[in-house]
Amino acid sequence: MSRNAGSRPRPSRRAGYAFISVGLASAFAITSLPAAYAAPSGTAVIAEVYGGGGNSGATLVRDFVELGNAGSAAYDLSGYSVQYLPGSPSASSQWQVTALSGALAPGGRFLVAEGAGTGGTTAPPEPDATGSIAMSATSGTIALVSGTAALTCKTAADCAADSRIVDLVGYGSAVVREGSGPAAGASNTASVARSSGLTDTDDNAGDFAAQTPSPVNSAGETPGSGDGDGDGDGDGDGDGDPSTPGTVRVRDIQGTTRVSPLDGRTVTRVPGVVTGVRTSGSKGYWIQDPEADADPRTSEGVFVYTGSADPAVAVGDSVLVSGKVSEYYPSSTSQSVTEITAPTVTVLSGGNPLPAPVTLDPASVPAGYAPTAGGGSIDALALEPGVYAQDFYESAEGMRVTFADARVVGATTAYDELWVTVKPNESPSARGGTLYSSYDQPNTGRLKVMSLDTAAAFPVANVGDVLSGTTTGPLDYSTYGGYNVQATQLGTRVDKKLKREVTRRAKGGELAVATYNVENLDALDDQGKFDRLAEGVAVSLSSPDIVALEEIQDDNGAVNDGTVTSEATLKRFTDAIRAAGGPRYQWRYIAPANNQDGGEPGGNIRQVFLFNPKRVSFTDRPGGDATTATGVVKTRKGARLTASPGRIDPANSAWGSSRKPLVGEFVFHGETVFVIANHFASKGGDQPLHGRYQPPARSSETQRQAQAVAVNTFVKSLLAADKKAKAVVLGDLNDFEFSPTVAALTAGKVLKPLISTLPATQRYTYVFDGNAQTLDHILTSPAVTRFDYDVVHINAEFADQASDHDPQIVRIDVDGCR
The missing domain is CATH 2.40.50 (OB fold (Dihydrolipoamide Acetyltransferase, E2P))
Structure with missing residues (x-):
């Protein structure tokens, strides 16, 4: 796949939520927290941890972690954070961070909300701060950290050496913990709390015991003890009538920015009309206030998230909804969705007219x-x-x-x-x-x-x-x-009857060279995929003389057993092309070192040359392998490769966890043509166009630019040996025709991007999020002067795709280029 987006997994929507409780005071002397947890603290400590809130059997609707201060002076929490790591972290696990502010009062507590589950009946007291960490009920690690940068340690020893950690608690089966072992007994219905007040001996197993969750906020409130409006009903609106709307409206929840001004707070009896119900995936429903305000910035609609529970409402119901306001971030770089979570609803009537859209x-x-x-x-x-x-x-x-x-x-x-x-x-x-x-x-x-x-x-x-x-x-x-x-x-x-294109067949004196990303093709794929892709080569591309393939996997695909050959995959593919009316292609490739070229783990994708031996010959020069670079030699007859097929500069760090370019030497009508097949690093990790970070960072460009420089340097070496060398550089570059990657690849005018020769409305090979864009390219050296270039649209625009990329082809009049 080119963008890590074509066959993306859909993760579960939420794993759980957490509360964090920390002591607060309004006016006290401020000193600094201890520098590390290696010495037992007599001041700021983690007092209680609970990750089962909102889970099956839980009473509390939310998780929490409670900090306490055993000292006699207050401590400034500005710039500090609470961080969470799974109990058994993997190589990809990351510490999740909730930033803190305010101060930790002597002998006090401070509650930081992290989110809500769908179960439970009782809300914790009003939190003092809010985050979005998803904690496990049974196993994990919580750290109080001097700073807001995510920790990187994943072992107890490494964390002990990190001077930023003020205190740390591992519970359940946590690998990262203090002392003889983690705190035991955490569950959906039990927290782990210090058993001797706020005493800290740096031994989680000894300092903590399981108990009934008992969150306390900076005001000393416990669940149910704080009302906020003095009427005793706990709803904060001064009115105990369950059929009367509260004081908060949807517009107050949405506010005038992307983040709700009520994020983390309980809202009561918010009125609205149900406008849509979602009964699968992220279950819930939308309500909208039919009485809009005059401010165009404030939305009148909000999603009510019911979790795994089927929504007990219907479109047209007039409802009052109570619950916690939450900003749900689908990913770390996305914008958020403002929601009401852990809801309770009163249906006042049904069949009401919906607000105008x-x-x-x-x-x-x-x-x-x-x-x-x-x-x-x-x-x-x-x-x-x-x-x-x-x-x-x-x-x-x-x-x-x-x-x-x-x-x-x-x-x-x-x-x-x-x-x-x-x-x-x-x-x-x-x-x-x-x-x-x-x-x-x-x-x-x-x-x-x-x-x-x-x-x-x-x-x-x-x-x-x-x-x-x-x-x-x-x-x-x-x-x-x-x-x-x-x-x-x-x-x-x-239906506008969009047709798949068929390019013309090459004339006798034209060398036809194509590129096609075949989307993780391996010998275990079903025959239908082979047949569809083969039809693209034999029919849509009209059987080119040379085809550079990207994403050919090894013979057992994602089975990660060390297999790196692609013979069975290529045998099935070339048989299918022959059955579709194409020629009997031969192939050349360099097998990668196991799991060194990126892509699907165990798949060992690589570039491959197919060629029709009745039209073109391949010049085999031994010596090429996964780690040996091919070079260029100047001869009386022009340039030649030291290894064919060979790889371009495979030891270059630019190719780390990425496909190395494959170069081969072909002869057509007595003329040598150098073909360089590429599959540059993916766009995975780039921030999305629609995300909350603007302008979005395109961090993956750095590696592709370095890859482009390496290929550009190799082409320059060809032209230094023979300024009339005919080179075709092609493949899935994973970048746009206007990108710095293509600029680096063409620097010095050693290559011409053929996509720029098409009318502007035809310059695309891929469709992503409704944008038709160019990721696949063919470029030629200056000696290639007479050519006919075509992007053949057979996949990217269609619901029924053999691949997510369109192939493309150049027909070079080799005789006319002499």
Whole structure:
């Protein structure tokens, strides 16, 4: 896969939530906390840990961790954090961080909320701070840390050596703990707490014992002891009538920024009308206040998250909802979804009219994409819905929205979702998509569409089709694509009869060279996948003379047993091409060292050359292997390789955990042609266009630029040996034609990117989040002067795909280039 997005796993929505309790005082002398937990603390310690809140059998609806101060002076917590690590951390496990502020009072407590489960009946007392850590009920490690940078230690010894750790508690079977062992007995119904007041001997097993959870906040309140309004009913609204709305409205929850001003607080009897119900995946429902205010920044809708419980409401119900306000971040780089969690609901009536939807069209959606924060978070910025599309969508988060007669710009996926544009004239491609042609033009009209109707089949649409009529539903947000419409009314698909392309066959004097990412093909795949891909080569590409393949896996795919050969995979593939009417291809490749080239673990993907021996010959020069670099030798007849096939500079750190370029020497009509097949590092790890960090960081570019420099250097060595050398550089570069990667690859004008020779509306090979974009490329050296280039659109625009990439081909008039 090119972007780690084509066949993405869908993680479970939540694992659990946590509370953290810390002592607070209003005015005291401030000193510093101890520097490390290696010496027992007589001041700031972790007093109690509970991770079972909201779980089956729990009374409390939330988890907590309680800090206490055994000293006689207060301690400033500004710049400190509480951090959590799973009990048995893996190589990929990371400490999760909740920043603290305020102070820890002498003998006091301080409660920091982390989230809520779906069970339980009793809320903890009002927290003093809030985070979003998901803790395990039975095993984990909590650390009080001087600083907010995530810890990196994953063993007890390494953590003991980290001077930032003030105190640490491992519970259950935690690997990271203090002393003789972790604290025992934590469960859905039991916390672990210090058994002798706040005494700390740096032995978790001895200092802690299991008990009934007993969170205490800085005011000394315990569950049920604090009301907040003096009327004794605990709802904070001064009115105990369960059928009367409280004082909080949805607009108060949503506020004028991306983060709710009531985040972490309990709200009571919030009125609204149910506008949509989701009964699978992230279960819950949307409510909307039919009496909107005049502020365009404040949404009138909000999602009520019921967790695993089926929502006990129907569209049109007038309801009062009580629960905790939460900002749910689907990923660390995404924006958040404002929600009411652990809800209780009173249905007042049914069959009520729904609030009028917000219209999405060119007039309402701004041309600006998102505000910028120098690469930082835009969470706290005041929304400007008249200026930025992302702010406009955020101002309608949870509300009913509607659009009509929208063009499909991203085909239906296996997850029953498609992309449309609500701006018909925005960056149209030649075949009905929306072009992504520069970093500053991310296309504001794109929107993902899903359906809340689980009984009706979701339309199977291709790019260019139209969702005719009206599509209406609540506006949601997801890490996969950003804002999306959860349709309660879905338009009808109009088939625009998009056809798969077939390129022309090469003429006798033309050398046809193609590239095709075949998406993790291995010998264990079903025959249907082989046949579809083979048809693409034999029919759609008209049997090129040379085909550079990306993502050919070893002979047993993701089975991680040390196998690195691809003979069985290539035998099945070339047999399928022959059966589809293509030639009997031969192949060349360099097998990678096991698990050194990235991709799916155990898969050992690599580039492969297929060639038709009746049209072109391959010059075999021995010596190439996974770690040996091929070089260029100058001869009287021009340049030649020291190893063919060979790898380009495989020891270069640029190729760490990534595919190394494959270069081969071919002869056609007596002319030598050097072909370099590439599969640059993926975009995994880049921040999304729609995320909370703006502008988004493209951290993966660094490695691809270094890879491009390595290939550029090799091409320069070819041209130094023979300025008339004919070279074709091609493959999945995982980057755009306007990217620094392509600029580095073409530096010195040693290569010409052929995508730039096409009309602008045809420059794409891939579709991601409704943006048609170029990730695959063919580039040629200056001696290649007569050519015909074509991107052959057979996959990326279609719901039924053999691969997520479109192949492309160049036909070189070798005789005319002499």
